[in-house]
Amino acid sequence: LIERIRTRARVRSRDVRIAIGDDAAVLRGSEDHEALVTTDLSIEGVHFRRDWHSPESIGHRCLARGLSDIAAMGGTPTAAFLSLACPQGIDPKWLDRFFDGLLRLAKRFGVALAGGDTALSPTTIIADIMVIGRTEKNAAVLRSSARVGDQVYVTGILGGAARDLHALIRGERKLARDSVFLWPEPQVKIGRKLRTVASAMIDTSDGLSVDLAHVCLESHVSAIIDAERIPIAQGASLEDALHGGEDYQLLLTASRKTRVPRLLFRIGEIVSKKRHPVYLKRGAHVAPLPQRGWQHEM
Amino acid sequence: LIERIRTRARVRSRDVRIAIGDDAAVLRGSEDHEALVTTDLSIEGVHFRRDWHSPESIGHRCLARGLSDIAAMGGTPTAAFLSLACPQGIDPKWLDRFFDGLLRLAKRFGVALAGGDTALSPTTIIADIMVIGRTEKNAAVLRSSARVGDQVYVTGILGGAARDLHALIRGERKLARDSVFLWPEPQVKIGRKLRTVASAMIDTSDGLSVDLAHVCLESHVSAIIDAERIPIAQGASLEDALHGGEDYQLLLTASRKTRVPRLLFRIGEIVSKKRHPVYLKRGAHVAPLPQRGWQHEM
Numbered sequence: 001l002i003e004r005i006r007t008r009a010r011v012r013s014r015d016v017r018i019a020i021g022d023d024a025a026v027l028r029g030s031e032d033h034e035a036l037v038t039t040d041l042s043i044e045g046v047h048f049r050r051d052w053h054s055p056e057s058i059g060h061r062c063l064a065r066g067l068s069d070i071a072a073m074g075g076t077p078t079a080a081f082l083s084l085a086c087p088q089g090i091d092p093k094w095l096d097r098f099f100d101g102l103l104r105l106a107k108r109f110g111v112a113l114a115g116g117d118t119a120l121s122p123t124t125i126i127a128d129i130m131v132i133g134r135t136e137k138n139a140a141v142l143r144s145s146a147r148v149g150d151q152v153y154v155t156g157i158l159g160g161a162a163r164d165l166h167a168l169i170r171g172e173r174k175l176a177r178d179s180v181f182l183w184p185e186p187q188v189k190i191g192r193k194l195r196t197v198a199s200a201m202i203d204t205s206d207g208l209s210v211d212l213a214h215v216c217l218e219s220h221v222s223a224i225i226d227a228e229r230i231p232i233a234q235g236a237s238l239e240d241a242l243h244g245g246e247d248y249q250l251l252l253t254a255s256r257k258t259r260v261p262r263l264l265f266r267i268g269e270i271v272s273k274k275r276h277p278v279y280l281k282r283g284a285h286v287a288p289l290p291q292r293g294w295q296h297e298m
Numbered sequence: 299l300i301e302r303i304r305t306r307a308r309v310r311s312r313d314v315r316i317a318i319g320d321d322a323a324v325l326r327g328s329e330d331h332e333a334l335v336t337t338d339l340s341i342e343g344v345h346f347r348r349d350w351h352s353p354e355s356i357g358h359r360c361l362a363r364g365l366s367d368i369a370a371m372g373g374t375p376t377a378a379f380l381s382l383a384c385p386q387g388i389d390p391k392w393l394d395r396f397f398d399g400l401l402r403l404a405k406r407f408g409v410a411l412a413g414g415d416t417a418l419s420p421t422t423i424i425a426d427i428m429v430i431g432r433t434e435k436n437a438a439v440l441r442s443s444a445r446v447g448d449q450v451y452v453t454g455i456l457g458g459a460a461r462d463l464h465a466l467i468r469g470e471r472k473l474a475r476d477s478v479f480l481w482p483e484p485q486v487k488i489g490r491k492l493r494t495v496a497s498a499m500i501d502t503s504d505g506l507s508v509d510l511a512h513v514c515l516e517s518h519v520s521a522i523i524d525a526e527r528i529p530i531a532q533g534a535s536l537e538d539a540l541h542g543g544e545d546y547q548l549l550l551t552a553s554r555k556t557r558v559p560r561l562l563f564r565i566g567e568i569v570s571k572k573r574h575p576v577y578l579k580r581g582a583h584v585a586p587l588p589q590r591g592w593q594h595e596m
Contacts, residue, residue, distance in 0.1 A: 024413070025377070025379065025412040025413040027376075027377060027412070029327065029429065031329075035333070036376075037412070037413060037430070038412065038413070039379050039380075039381045039414050039415045039428060040381075040415050041381045041383055041415045041416075041417040041426070043419060043424075044381055044415055044420070045420045046383075046417055046418050046419075047417070057588060069556075078325075079323070079325060079335075081323065081335060081337050081428065082337075083337045083338075083381075083426045085338045085339055085341055085424065086497070114323040114325070114335070115322070115335065115336070115337065116337055117321040117337045117339045117426070118339075119339040119341050119344055119345070119422075120341070121341060121344075122341070122342070122343045122344065122421065122422055123420060123422070124420055124423050126383065126419075126424055127342075128337070128339070128381045128415070128426040129399065130335075130337060130379065130428050132325065132335065157356070168450050191324070197476070249425050286414075
């Protein structure tokens with residue numbers, strides 16, 4: 001569907017530098033800044049379940065998705081807009097707690113909830129969050145600028161959200177209080193630092209295999225990652241770390257010569273474009289890595 | 299619900315000049331410009347019906363709502379973002395025609411479709427459009443700045459959308475090809491001209507009685523409008539013109555001393571704050587005008 005929209009959206013504007021296809025759009029701002037814009041849908045039954053997520057967690061996750069997109073551009077989030085459709089008769093207390101979760105996260109990141117729209121929904125709760133951010137002129141880190149020889153890094157452990165989702169599916173109802181699946185933490189601070197380090201960057205919202213493929217396809221390169229180097233969350237499997245989404249870490253590439261922050265995990269390398277976008281190395285064996293991340297996209 | 303959100307959204311940011319409660323938010327831009335941001339939900343069964351509206355009309359109306367909000371601020375729209383959730387198995391041809399309608403309007407106004415998000419919807423089609431615009435520094439026309447003694451104007455005839463909606467409800471399926479209910483025209487060009495004329499401005503998306511009340515409540519004044527002066531669409535009733543929404547004309551106030559464009563209809567006057575926000579004068583009789591516009595808001 002994204003492809004259909006992209007090929008259809010041919011109208012250009014001098015105010016738009018980068019449009020559809022990155023974590024956020026880049027709009028020309030003032031002399032020294034540019035604006036970042038991202039939108040993310042959260043739909044009941046697709047992105048969350050009211051019997052799995054507390055109202056606070058749903059509000060938190062809704063905004064976290066947008067903040068993470070701004071982080072993946074190396075930007076600072078400044079304002080958020082919420083479009084919220086609820087079925088008739090929604091409990092006002094549910095809404096209050098939803099806003100508790102959303103606004104607590106907004107406050108921590110100094111982001112203003114600056115507007116939005118509300119409507120009746122025929123059935124389920126639908127929230128669309130738009131986050132606006134800013135970065136220095138031409139500083140936004142795109143997906144399309146990874147180069148052959150660059151090293152591939154992630155900012156933190158992967159697979160924790162998939163591990164917790166599987167626990168919920170198995171019927172377990174007691175997740176850790178700081179479960180990354182319930183309370184994902186947007187990597188805004190490290191994202192800002194990485195804007196001068198990364199050649200390309202994306203957040204791991206759909207899963208490592210899918211998100212790294214996005215970078216490779218946009219950059220016209222391929223990547224080889226090393227199974228032994230992938231930082232796996234406690235209790236998670238390699239599969240969870242490779243294909244589970246919603247960890248909201250940052251995935252980046254950087255030149256071999258660039259000095260990177262120590263806390264990054266180096267997991268692989270960018271190579272010239274091959275038949276598949278991503279390959280997994282296990283010991284001496286290298287094989288194509290299928291894209292089996294969580295794809296909410298149709 | 300808007301009130302609940304507004305009172306909850308206390309976090310401030312130096313980048314946000316005007317937040318929730320106007321047609322669009324105003325963000326600080328560069329030295330000489332500021333940015334306008336608006337979001338509008340379009341939900342199947344609430345804002346449109348697939349048996350009433352062609353896919354092209356739904357795409358057109360979805361974007362028109364956002365363009366009209368920017369027009370009501372006196373701004374120029376520059377970019378749009380679309381979040382679209384569709385049920386599984388949606389006909390790709392439906393989507394193509396939806397984009398035909400949306401992009402045709404975008405092109406006419408020089409607006410780029412710069413991004414967005416897509417998702418599966420459990421049941422109905424949900425589109426959230428975000429439109430970004432710009433205007434000169436401190437030039438955005440707000441709802442909150444009408445003053446006692448100002449005259450009240452509208453930019454065009456009212457009640458046409460309500461007339462057509464009633465025809466559809468009665469089972470008539472042949473609307474005029476240029477029906478304002480199917481193909482509303484955002485008043486962007488006249489809105490730009492009015493930014494130096496209007497003391498306050500809003501678009502008539504919810505209906506004259508509701509939208510004028512918004513201006514009065516935000517400006518801490520009341521208004522008296524004259525039934526004989528309201529420009530009523532052919533075949534529409536005074537009720538349609540007073541309470542029918544989705545005509546997407548501009549409703550504005552201007553000082554008595556300001557010279558206004560000739561094509562405006564003068565319909566009333568701003569008076570000091572009384573018990574009700576809006577009063578209707580019929581001959582010698584003046585009575586409170588209830589707010590019975592189309593309220594999609596919960």
